Amino acid sequence: DAGVIQSPRHEVTEMGQEVTLRCKPISGHNSLFWYRQTMMRGLELLIYFNNNVPIDDSGMPEDRFSAKMPNASFSTLKIQPSEPRDSAVYFCASSLGGGLGQPQHFGDGTRLSIL
């Protein structure tokens, strides 16, 4: 069975450029999560979608970050304009039932470097 699929695996871009990260959740899962991993702050939740609707975006660091889920099989996380402090590994995860009583399954992550 296909797991959570993220693309690209690696992204290197210059400060000020727009960055788009993509995620395909596991088929049938109705909950999708975006996490960010940094050395300073560890793994943190950025935003949570349930049935394609953003439920909690309190973890999104600032207005430069936006996320969408146009359908049940695709989500994007966009950073515009990007800054060096956005360099991190970004993970997408999916689960059933909002992740309550169910495990979250993680993609392989996107390693983002902003120069």
Added chain:
Amino acid sequence: GIQVEQSPPDLILQEGANSTLRCNFSDSVNNLQWFHQNPWGQLINLFYIPSGTKQNGRLSATTVATERYSLLYISSSQTTDSGVYFCAAVNAGGTSYGKLTFGQGTILTVHP
């Protein structure tokens, strides 16, 4: 919010040794997961274990929810076990969805 603390922060083993990693959490949980982050950065699901005991090959885990801790046991360690082990929990009384809070991880190095 819930606090998740892992110990030890670092662990160095000789191949074949056994080890126990601990995860303490500050509030009741309805989701607890153990992950292994390998050297390529992938987060591998090891266990979903909000309570009880589970085993998978050389790995096993126990969560005592009433005492607010979970343990991950690694037996007969191999070099491929090296990496960072994370515990993550969802606060039962926190949010209406599975917001995972991660511990800071245990860095495991297994030498041949």
